[in-house]
Amino acid sequence: MKVEIQIDPELEEPVLILRAPSATEEVEQLAARLRGEAPPQPFTVYAGREAVRVSRSMALRFYAEDKGVFCQTGRGVFAVRQRLYELEEELAGTRFVRVSNSEIVNLDRVAGLDLTLAGTIKMTLEGGTVCWVSRRYVKKIKQVLGL
Numbered sequence: 001m002k003v004e005i006q007i008d009p010e011l012e013e014p015v016l017i018l019r020a021p022s023a024t025e026e027v028e029q030l031a032a033r034l035r036g037e038a039p040p041q042p043f044t045v046y047a048g049r050e051a052v053r054v055s056r057s058m059a060l061r062f063y064a065e066d067k068g069v070f071c072q073t074g075r076g077v078f079a080v081r082q083r084l085y086e087l088e089e090e091l092a093g094t095r096f097v098r099v100s101n102s103e104i105v106n107l108d109r110v111a112g113l114d115l116t117l118a119g120t121i122k123m124t125l126e127g128g129t130v131c132w133v134s135r136r137y138v139k140k141i142k143q144v145l146g147l
Helices: 025-035 084-090 134-144
Strands: 041-048 050-052 059-065 068-073 077-080 097-099 102-104 110-115 121-125 132-133
Touching: 059 084, 084 097, 084 102, 097 132, 097 134, 102 121, 121 134, 132 134
Parallel strands: none
Antiparallel strands: 041 050, 041 077, 059 068, 059 102, 068 077, 097 102, 110 121, 121 132
16 A cells, blocks of 8 residues: 655645545545544344354345345345344445335445436346336435436
């Protein structure tokens, strides 16, 4: 990692600019430390009776199905003991965004977008999983993505 310090007497207060080739977990943790925030904690998910720790960057999406909430990662699907609204509150201000009443997606893991004529958005995640943005959330997603 390269560190550069520039002194500018015209500044009233220090300004930090963190430049990176991509948004990685390491970059996010460094930015959080610089802001004085606690680093994001990994999620505890469950594979049967076994508890597994999953970093936020590994999560593709959280979704509700058959009266349960699940976390999909590149390594598989795990059960989560939180409700979607609790996860949404915990993930506020991150790259996770609600795309429907039953799904929260990690925008850093979106491989492709298809804006249809009907006004909906088809999101293809890494690994080929397809998610649909419900019409209720299209405007919000377009703002977040800058479309």
